[in-house]
Amino acid sequence: MTPLLEQFLSEARDFLQGIGEKLMQLENDPGNAELMTELFRFVHTLKGNSGLFEFPEMTRVLHAGEDLMDAVRHDQVKFSKELADRLLDAMDFVGLLCDEIEATGSIGATHAVDSARLAASLRELIVKVDSPAAVTAVVAAALLATLAKTHASSGEVEPLPLVDIPESVRMDAYRHACNGVALHWLDYAPEEECFFQGDDPFFQARNTPGILWGNITARQPWPILAEMDAYRCVLDFHLLTAAPREELDEYFRYMPDQVRMVSVPPLSLALPDGKHNGGPVYEDFVVHAISLLGDGRLEGLGRAARTMLDLSKPDLWLSSALRWLLLVMELEPENQDAFGALIKSLRHLVPPQWGEHQQEISGKSLAPTNGLTSAEAEAMTALITVQRNILTLPIEASWQLGRIKAAAATLSGCLKASGDLAALPGLEAATANALDEAASTPLLTWLDDKLEQTRQATPVPKIEPATLVVDSSTEAVQAVSDAEGTSKFGQRAEDNIASPKSLKVDQTKIDRLMNLIGEMVVSKNALPYLAGRAETVFGVRELSREIKAQYAVINRIAEEMQDAIMQIRMMPVSFVFQRFPRLVRDTSRKLGKEVNLVLEGEETEADKNIIESLGDPLVHIVRNSLDHGFELPEVRRAAGKPAAGTLTIRATQESDRVVIEVSDDGKGIDPTVIKQKAYEKGLIDEAALERLSDQEAVNLVFASGFSTMEVVSDLSGRGVGMDVVRTAVEKVNGTVVLESEKGKGTRLRLSLPLSMAVTNVMIVESDGQIFGIPMDSVVETVRVPRNAIRTIKSSQVTVLRGCIVPLKSVNTLLDIDAPPKANDEDELAVLVVRIGDESVGLLVDDFHETMDIILKPMTGMLAGLSTYSGSALMGDGSVLMVLNVKEIL
């Protein structure tokens, strides 16, 4: 999973959560435009994000949601409970997709149907308010759509025009099907506007996986050529394929609403077709064949069929039926019902009804279902009701018999339209009776019977008023999801709490954790004191040892815990690095220089504060490098270097420090120029001018107020550059080292602690007080005999290993009026610290242990005391002041 996708998922969950909350709030306060705008923004952003990936199912639903929210926002649609419900449903669906993406990295094509349905249900609401009249149409369309889907999932209802398929293809398909391949009939009705979206539905149809047969029909009669719009697609594609359902779903995943898939039972392909040759005259053969079949003499039946086939013209209906009979006998020898049906079909030359193999939901119903829209259905229902009312009127005069005829004609028309041809003879008989009796009763009885049958045949009362129809649609929806089984959709988000892998936590909470573990470390450090007291004060050695053992355990856990909390705060340096490609590109272009940026070790991690504090210094350094370091391309070429310079920013971890190196292959720094400049600005005196080594001279660029640029440019040269860098780095206990070789390039090395949370200090005692000195600056601790201390002018110095070390008394520095104490051998305790490149000895009374402390910066009134870098709480409850060595010297 790519980081982008991970981020998308984490954001998507936030958005979904936000959308849910906003919807709830809106339910209580539907008029709140601000909430609505926010909600729209959420949906909009989420949709936009989802578009970055290949998740058409998700984008489709969100797009519909966005359109709906937009309509609500512009008061075209009123916010309602139902709207909120549907939107929440849709968002649950999106959440479900997110889960699936997280688990598998992609969305299964099976969701396409749900996605299309949800999008349609959202879009419905948009239309609703535009014109009240449209509502019925929408409901009707939705009903039809759900019905179509019910068909698709629970077997077929309408007889498919399978006869259109050439017999050879059907036989082939039948063979496939008998080998266990599922056959599907596809109706693909592309959108009228699809050409404008760059679609080629014909290509799509031609390349359908597993395609066995296909044809193209026009949706409507063609207009005269002059009125034709070639770019409005009015073609329908019909296909028979042997590809598995999943593959088809996947293939048509971008247009699930335009495709209807119906699984085809193999036997339904066995439809004899051909010339009738004057009508059914094969009774002898039928009787013979059925008796053979009844006796179980299949071989004989086969022989008889083959003989008959040889005698008949191959294009006859009879031959076709016999071919099918033989094929079915070959492939499904145990399906004797099928043989019987095929043989009997010869009597009337009507293809066998393979209906019993299909789940006919409303095949016998008066209610129009076959190819009628529900609007038409309603009209027909109304028509039938009127006929019934007419029939209930008493017949008083012979001319009124015309009413019966008219009603009968209307009803027969209805039957034809609904495809219920089997009921026609009954109607005709009833009509004849009615006319004979000169009363409408027989016809009325027939009609009532028929209606009764219809109700029984269809558990869902389709002739009932529209409200019930809508109900049935929800049932149908239920059936769809039940039938599919695999779809978990419909559960509320709460039912299935997704456990996201990453948490977004407020930084203050982490800081609190840090503080708590700090206190923990401190109180843990109290245990050794306790152990000491147990031994010295109470004289229980055993207990002291046990406390120490316990301490070791707590210590280990606390350290691990501290480490874990540190890890939370860790961030990769890429956070800072990512801004450089753009910076380098823009700046170098402005300066007319060619620079390639190389970033290395972007995944190196450090504490968030450290990383953040790195940002500005690095920008300064990079700018300086671009401005002063790199030469113009022609100069570089003249110097034999490639025209394009290389700027490398490399991050590495060295034990407990992060090292950032910025190196360029530019002109480097000329130490003599630096020295001269520094001298001119009065930063160094003449003696230093002579004495300073090249390396030291180069580091003068860090001196405050130093600038080599003659002209102040908008990039650098104001004399605040490197000075600021040093200060910023030192603030987080980091160091900067600059190395440069004239003509070859410059290298800047920033070394920063991994974390600022824990400081290692050495504890020293002076005048009865204890102080902490950061271990970073401590070089060594020595005992110097008092007689080894010399006084030069007013300063004390001593010689350590041949080097003169100036000595300063901590007491003097802190303005405490007391001399340093010596030990029994009259030796003074000297703590040697390093400030920059110089070593200084601090005279203290005594040394104590080193310790990890959580350094708290001074706050309030004390914040102005630069002498101390902070304070810390000791294990025994006392406060340790940590000296800022650089400041006091």
Place this chain on the structure above:
Amino acid sequence: MSIEYKKNLVLFTDVVSVEDAEPLLEWLQKKSAARVDLSACTHLHPANLQVLMAAKPVISAWPTDIGLATWLKSALEV
């Protein structure tokens, strides 16, 4: 050119794209006895197919590509 107009005959070759539909429609409107040679055609955009279905010109040659020919016959041979 994937589509070539002769006197009364239009030749389809290779893939006939969506842009060709409009000129084809115009051409067919002018010709009452148009004939279409599809033999070298490998695919045509359905916009063209619609035009052919509406104009019902005489198909003088079906595509040699059997798959395409079957599809087109289903649409044009009614």
